[in-house]
Amino acid sequence: MTKTAWVFPGQGSQTLGMGTDLLDIPEAKAKFDQAEAILGWSVTEICQNEEEKLSKTLYTQPCLYVVESILADLIREKGHQPDLVAGHSLGEYIALYVAGVFEWSAGLELVKRRAELMDSAAGGMMAALMNFDREKLEKVLAENPDVVLANDNSPAQVVISGTPEAVQTVMSQVKAKRAIPLKVSGAFHSHLMANVADDFQKILDTVEFQSAKVPVSSNVQPEPAVDAEILKQRLSQQMTGSVRWREIALQLPANSIEKVVEIGPGNVLTGLIKRSTTDLILENVRNAAELPN
Missing domain, CATH: 3.30.70.250 (Malonyl-CoA ACP transacylase, ACP-binding)
Structure with missing residues (x-):
């Protein structure tokens, strides 16, 4: 079997219309409805019609979490599983969900609060x-x-x-x-997010993490880990810490990964991985049409 990593893009990869072709799939439709109950607004409405809102941190992050996690679940329903997961900034939350570290709704709640706090950050x-x-x-x-x-x-x-x-x-x-x-409100992934990170820490402390079912490469520490406490600690450092994506890409062959599947809109991460490491099979699942058979 080919050892495979699944990677999940973050803010900046969103595209108008993303996820709308998933509405024909009953399991996906149910997740979108569940998301609306948690968020108080419709992901599909914003992804279909509200380009300006979709580019705002407040909406971008929950929309990406919902669309990417649904795609990952649909791939898993077809019998596929990753050997390792990683996500770029926001994408780390989908990676942790896929690895079984927290429940889907708990992850969305975290992302909702993260987006609210980051959207309120100004001056950077x-x-x-x-x-x-x-x-x-x-x-x-x-x-x-x-x-x-x-x-x-x-x-x-x-x-x-x-x-x-x-x-x-x-x-x-x-x-x-x-x-x-970049069109962002604050100096994300820097020390200027310290106050926001402190507020987010209080929210993070209320969520129970489980040990990961597959190793997770974190933004602040590329070496894969499965321990719940380690993964939580790494996530708490993420808002002020650097996203070490180049090192994550270099770690993939060292962890015997032969194939990388980027799950979510665009092909940013496969493009970046290609520049850092060669000889990997790179695939993208951006929409329902690209789901494996």
Whole structure:
């Protein structure tokens, strides 16, 4: 059997219309109804018609959690199981759900509260850098404590996060082929989220975690783990910690993974993995049409 990892994308991968083809599947429709009862608003309504809302943190995160978890459940119903799971930022919540760490509704409740808190964070800035001088970036970051490496996505792509002034300074000092400010309200995955992270910790403390049925590679610690307490601790560090996706990708062959299936809209993660490690079979399940037979 081919050892397979399932990976789940986070904020930024959302697309208008995602998940709407799942409404014809009774089990999926039931999950969408369940989500509406928890959230107080309709995921399908926003995914179908509200592009502006879908791009807001408050709605993006629960919508992605619901759509990606439904796709994963439908794949499992067809007899497929992962040997390892990982998710990018928000995607880690779907990975933990799939690994059996918490119940689906508990995960959605966590994501709802996370989205509310992150949406309320203001005053920070994030920017993506493509094809840049990594050595120079590390030097400039070391000199600027108000900005950090938020996402180490691949050898050629990172996201920095911090105060607007500090982020602009780094963008002006580090030569990159492309440098794009991101449309987010706060400095996610940085020390500037500390207050929000403290509030979220109180919510996280109320949720019981189980040991994972398959190993989970966490954003803040790429080495796979199954222990409930370790996974919870890693998740609590995630809001202020860096997303070490490049290292997660490099860990895959070391853990005998031969195939990676990205579950969710777009193909961001398979694209990033391809830049970090070769010789892996890469597949995408973005919609009902791409579900395995």
